[in-house]
Amino acid sequence: MDADFSVELASDDERLEIPWAAPDGSCRYADLKNHPELIAQIAEAQREPILAEFLKAVNAPGSILQSAKCDAWLSDDISPEQEILGLPVKFGCYVDLCFCDERRFSFSAHELYARRITELLTRAPEIPTSAEFLIRRCHFHEGASERTGFYFTFYLFGFGNDEQSARRQWHIGLQLVENALRQAAR
Numbered sequence: 001m002d003a004d005f006s007v008e009l010a011s012d013d014e015r016l017e018i019p020w021a022a023p024d025g026s027c028r029y030a031d032l033k034n035h036p037e038l039i040a041q042i043a044e045a046q047r048e049p050i051l052a053e054f055l056k057a058v059n060a061p062g063s064i065l066q067s068a069k070c071d072a073w074l075s076d077d078i079s080p081e082q083e084i085l086g087l088p089v090k091f092g093c094y095v096d097l098c099f100c101d102e103r104r105f106s107f108s109a110h111e112l113y114a115r116r117i118t119e120l121l122t123r124a125p126e127i128p129t130s131a132e133f134l135i136r137r138c139h140f141h142e143g144a145s146e147r148t149g150f151y152f153t154f155y156l157f158g159f160g161n162d163e164q165s166a167r168r169q170w171h172i173g174l175q176l177v178e179n180a181l182r183q184a185a186r
Helices: 036-041 043-047 049-058 107-122 163-184
Strands: 002-008 015-018 065-075 089-099 129-142 145-160
Touching: 002 107, 015 065, 036 043, 036 049, 043 049, 043 065, 049 065, 049 089, 049 163, 065 163, 089 107, 089 163, 107 129, 107 145, 107 163, 129 163, 145 163
Parallel strands: 002 129, 015 129
Antiparallel strands: 065 089, 089 145, 129 145
């Protein structure tokens, strides 16, 4: 598995608000950590049961993380870096993750955790899967107050000759990442 992390903290880089809501009101933040039953309202989780299982694990009571947003998709848009695999299809997802405690306000905690995760994932078997963790800025709204901290956008892609093989690699990769997230928390 190819795994890496990077930092995106420039003023024009993406950032996240928690809680958030789409401008048209079509979707919004669901606190799955404190209300796991809300997973039934996450369209992406209903469409992709494997993603739903990952979200349940990430938001489980013993986890140091919680999710904020996610999506999953199939694509034949292969980047030049991905062409080396020689596979025409990818199935991917992203999940925005943040720490559940004061570490959410510590850049060094994010960097250390991202290093641990990517080190663990680079030891995984060579499979046509790539994972990337981006450290970004997040605005946490708690009542009338706001604090600026950080979060991870985690991307995972599984590659294959067709949708079925790409999904299979994505599924294996998601299981490896779930395991790495748990191990890196120790």
